[in-house]
Each structure stands twice: as structure tokens, then as C-alpha cells.
Amino acid sequence: MPLIDRRQFLASGLAAVAVWPLIGNVRAQQFDSDPFTLGVASGSPTAESVVLWTRLVFPAEAAINMADPFAPAPAPEYGPLDVAWEIAEDDAFTRSVQSGMAPAVPDFAHSVHVEVKGLQPERWYFYRFRCGNAESPVGRTRTAPAAEALPDRFNFAFASCQQYEQGYYSAYRDMAARDLDLVVHLGDYIYEKTYGANLVRRHGTGVPSLLYEYRDRYALYKSDPDLKAAHAAFPWLFVWDDHEVINNYAKDHSPDAPRPDVFLRQRAAAYQAWYEHMPVPPRAAPEFSSLAIYGLHGFGRLVDIALLDTRQYRSPMLTTHASLDTDERTFLGLDQERWLDGALKASSAKWTIIGQQTLLSERDTAAGPDTAYNLDGWDGYRSARARLLDSVAEAGTANPLIIGGDLHAFYAADVKRDFMEEEATTFATEFVSGSITSDGPSDESIATALAENPHLKYANGRDHGYALMHLTDKEARTEFVTVSDRKDPQATAKVEQSFVVLDGLPGVNRV
Numbered sequence: 001m002p003l004i005d006r007r008q009f010l011a012s013g014l015a016a017v018a019v020w021p022l023i024g025n026v027r028a029q030q031f032d033s034d035p036f037t038l039g040v041a042s043g044s045p046t047a048e049s050v051v052l053w054t055r056l057v058f059p060a061e062a063a064i065n066m067a068d069p070f071a072p073a074p075a076p077e078y079g080p081l082d083v084a085w086e087i088a089e090d091d092a093f094t095r096s097v098q099s100g101m102a103p104a105v106p107d108f109a110h111s112v113h114v115e116v117k118g119l120q121p122e123r124w125y126f127y128r129f130r131c132g133n134a135e136s137p138v139g140r141t142r143t144a145p146a147a148e149a150l151p152d153r154f155n156f157a158f159a160s161c162q163q164y165e166q167g168y169y170s171a172y173r174d175m176a177a178r179d180l181d182l183v184v185h186l187g188d189y190i191y192e193k194t195y196g197a198n199l200v201r202r203h204g205t206g207v208p209s210l211l212y213e214y215r216d217r218y219a220l221y222k223s224d225p226d227l228k229a230a231h232a233a234f235p236w237l238f239v240w241d242d243h244e245v246i247n248n249y250a251k252d253h254s255p256d257a258p259r260p261d262v263f264l265r266q267r268a269a270a271y272q273a274w275y276e277h278m279p280v281p282p283r284a285a286p287e288f289s290s291l292a293i294y295g296l297h298g299f300g301r302l303v304d305i306a307l308l309d310t311r312q313y314r315s316p317m318l319t320t321h322a323s324l325d326t327d328e329r330t331f332l333g334l335d336q337e338r339w340l341d342g343a344l345k346a347s348s349a350k351w352t353i354i355g356q357q358t359l360l361s362e363r364d365t366a367a368g369p370d371t372a373y374n375l376d377g378w379d380g381y382r383s384a385r386a387r388l389l390d391s392v393a394e395a396g397t398a399n400p401l402i403i404g405g406d407l408h409a410f411y412a413a414d415v416k417r418d419f420m421e422e423e424a425t426t427f428a429t430e431f432v433s434g435s436i437t438s439d440g441p442s443d444e445s446i447a448t449a450l451a452e453n454p455h456l457k458y459a460n461g462r463d464h465g466y467a468l469m470h471l472t473d474k475e476a477r478t479e480f481v482t483v484s485d486r487k488d489p490q491a492t493a494k495v496e497q498s499f500v501v502l503d504g505l506p507g508v509n510r511v
């Protein structure tokens with residue numbers, strides 16, 4: 001079966017194979033099935049570079065031996081492959097800009113990471129891959145504004161928590177059709193296990209702990225057409241949360257895997273699979289005992305986005321509310337804290353966005369005079385939160401905006417230096433996206449959160465979707481986009497609630 005349908009080929013008016021530039025020796029592979037079913041993606045945009053991604057998959061690799069699920073993964077059918085890539089100014093590839101060859105090797109699950117440099121700032125580009133008789137879909141990406149440029153506007157989406165079994169990715173179908181410069185994913189891109197009831201589709205495999213099992217899980221999630229469309233439409237940035245490895249892990253410790261040496265092997269496998277499936281800059285060596293993913297991403301003088309990793313370096317979770325949080329405890333690790341402090345001091349953008357996994361603001365979850373807190377979040381690491389807020393204050397950050405996910409509920413909050421002090425000045429503004437699909441909290445718990453925490457100005461755990469942020473010189477407008485029904489593959493989406501933060505005036509304003 002030819003992979004490029006001849007009629008389609010002629011109808012499109014594109015002699016696709018013929019216009020590929022003559023580059024190197026793409027091995028004459030004849031694939032029996034399309035190896036590009038996971039689509040294409042791009043990420044880590046700068047003013048002059050972007051990372052292009054794809055992964056070739058073959059049916060034999062995806063097959064799980066049901067008779068013996070503990071049997072080692074079947075040997076890859078293919079050894080190293082050469083993959084041709086091309087980036088152009090137009091989707092017909094008549095104005096080709098660069099092309100080249102990239103290796104796709106079994107050690108990295110035949111993933112391809114190409115960091116294309118020498119591009120123009122603030123420009124749309126189109127890209128594609130080819131290997132043998134197979135050609136990838138076309139992706140679109142965009143470079144960042146130049147460091148000294150002040151763009152009129154910058155629009156991005158942020159999202160988190162996309163449990164595959166609990167819903168369809170209609171939110172991503174809606175996102176893909178919008179006019180965005182960037183998507184930021186704040187974690188829980190995959191889930192390691194089945195949660196909840198009324199599932200609409202199944203993982204079909206058990207809880208991963210080995211490399212090939214994590215690879216299979218990513219391949220399943222990335223086979224979703226709506227998610228593929230959102231990846232093919234914009235460049236993305238990523239940070240992970242816990243479910244990319246295992247629920248509620250902290251550094252080298254997991255509640256479900258008590259031995260750190262055993263758990264760290266599992267964590268390395270999960271980190272490697274994450275790398276293999278994300279459009280992040282290429283790595284030379286398959287060594288994943290640690291993986292630094294935090295960083296600052298600049299978009300001209302308008303916006304800097306600092307993305308944090310609150311999982312890999314954190315102190316162990318407190319086991320009771322009675323145990324004392326001490327200054328020695330850390331949520332980011334001391335290296336990342338120092339790095340963030342320096343990055344904030346060096347930032348002079350109009351808007352400084354701190355992207356982290358969860359809700360930074362305090363949240364008392366107990367109704368009435370009692371107090372209770374989520375010890376897996378910043379409320380279990382108060383001294384670390386105070387240090388982060390000190391860094392923001394000392395840096396003189398002009399307009400700090402915090403974005404997060406994790407809680408499966410939308411929140412908007414006035415961030416205070418001391419949340420117990422109702423009259424304290426609002427110091428930054430926080431927006432947390434609800435989940436793409438993952439089960440939300442009860443109405444009662446949302447009502448309690450609003451009643452107990454006056455700095456929480458909005459909370460919605462019933463809806464699912466994502467958030468948009470539109471930045472200009474004057475204001476940051478946030479929109480919470482919700483889907484009509486996450487269980488309906490044809491669900492529609494709408495802006496449920498909008499907020500504005502004015503330049504120089506931190507705080508949530510509903511509009």
C-alpha cells in the first residue's frame with residue numbers, strides 16, 4: 001500500500017517527493033505502515049531557533065505480549081534510520097529555508113529532535129520529515145520576538161492534566177484553531193494509571209515502570225488526533241508534574257515505591273521517555289538519572305516566562321499538618337532557587353510569568369475554624385514559597401503573573417506576601433488552569449476554598465478545558481476556556497470567564 005496516495009498527491013498540486021531537496025542518503029526504507037502516526041511537534045522557540053520533533057513508530061514495537069506481560073519488549077524491528085527534515089516559509093514548501101538529516105536511533109525510540117538555528121524572529125515556519133517512502137504531516141511553528149523588540153501582543157495557551165481515559169481532547173481541538181504564539185504545558189501530560197469511573201477509553205496496559213512501558217503510554221496519548229493537531233499548530237514549552245513518573249513522588253521518594261534506588265531507576269526511565277516524546281533540545285547521551293527542565297524563555301521586551309520543576313528536587317512531603325515546615329525544606333531545590341533568583345533579577349520584561357505545576361497561593365481546604373492544606377503543594381513547603389516571593393520582591397519584577405495547573409480546577413487569586421493578612425497588598429496575580437480531562441473536585445470543596453480563602457477570587461472545578469493569556473503593553477487578559485462535555489468527542493468550547501490584570505496594578509479583575 002503506497003503511503004502517499006497518488007490522487008491526493010496530484011489533487012494537492014504538490015509533487016511532494018519531487019520538491020524535497022536532494023540531501024544526503026535517506027536510506028531506501030519501504031515501510032509497510034505509516035511510521036509517522038504520532039505526528040509532529042515543535043518547541044523551545046527563541047528569536048532565532050526552534051526544535052522540531054517527530055518519532056517513528058512501528059507496529060511490532062507497540063505490541064504487548066499479553067501471554068507474558070513481564071517479557072522484555074520485543075527487539076526493535078528497525079536499527080538506526082536517517083530522517084530528512086525541511087523547514088520553509090510556506091506550507092507548500094516552495095520557499096524552503098533549511099533542510100538536513102537527523103538520526104532516529106533505537107536507543108531514543110526512533111525519536112527525532114532537530115534544533116534549527118539561524119531563523120528570523122517572530123515568523124511562522126512550516127516543517128516536515130521524510131524517511132524512505134514515508135512522509136510526515138506538515139507542522140507549523142513560530143519563532144520568538146527578538147530580545148529588543150516590543151511586540152504589540154503575545155498570545156499563549158496553558159494547559160495541564162490530560163488523563164486519557166477520563167475524557168476526549170476536545171479542548172485541544174479548540175486550541176488548535178486559535179491564533180496563538182505558544183502553548184505552555186504545566187504537567188500531567190500522561191497518567192501512569194487508571195483513575196476514576198465512567199471512562200471513555202482505556203490505556204489497555206498496566207502501570208508503567210520500565211522504559212518501553214512509558215514509551216507505550218506516551219505513544220498512546222500522542223496518537224490522539226486533537227492533541228496532534230495542537231502540537232502541529234504551535235510551538236510548545238513543557239514542564240512535568242508527578243504523573244509523568246508516578247503519583248505524588250518527591251525527588252527520590254515515591255509513596256508507592258519505598259526503595260529510593262529502585263525508584264530512581266524507574267524515574268530515569270520515565271524521564272527518558274518524556275525526553276523522547278517532547279520537542280525539547282537534543283541530547284547526545286541516554287543518561288537520565290537527572291534531567292534539568294527548568295528555564296527562562298524570553299519573548300522580546302513584552303514577556304519572560306520562567307518555567308519551574310517542583311518535582312525533581314523537592315524535600316519529602318510532610319506526613320502530618322502537625323509536623324513543622326522548616327527553612328531547610330525546599331520545593332525547587334537550592335540550585336533552582338538560586339537560578340530563579342538570578343533569572344528574575346536579570347529580567348526586565350513588561351510581564352514576568354512564573355509557570356509552575358500547581359496553585360502557589362495558600363488554600364485552606366477545611367470549612368470553619370479548622371485548617372487543612374494540600375501537603376503535596378506549596379502549602380506543604382511554606383518557607384520555600386516565602387523565599388520565592390522574596391525573590392520576586394527583591395528583583396523588583398514589574399508585573400509578576402503566576403500560572404499553574406495540577407488541581408483539576410480553574411482558580412484566579414490575588415497573591416499576598418502573607419495570605420493570613422486579608423488587608424495585605426496584592427503583590428502578584430495567579431491563574432490556574434483546570435484540567436483538559438482529569439476528574440475535578442466536588443462542588444462542596446470548591447465552595448469551601450472560596451469561603452475560607454478571600455484571596456481566591458474565582459474557583460471552578462466542574463468544568464474542563466484550558467486557559468488563554470493575551471498580553472499587550474497595557475494589560476494581561478486571561479480567559480478560561482471550557483468544553484461542553486469532556487465525555488463527548490464532538491464537544492464544543494467557549495470562554496467561560498475572562499479576567500484582566502492592568503499594567504502596574506497586580507490583582508484579579510473579572511470582566
Ligand SMILES: [Fe+2]
Pocket residue numbers: 160161162188243406407408438
Ligand atoms: Fe493532574
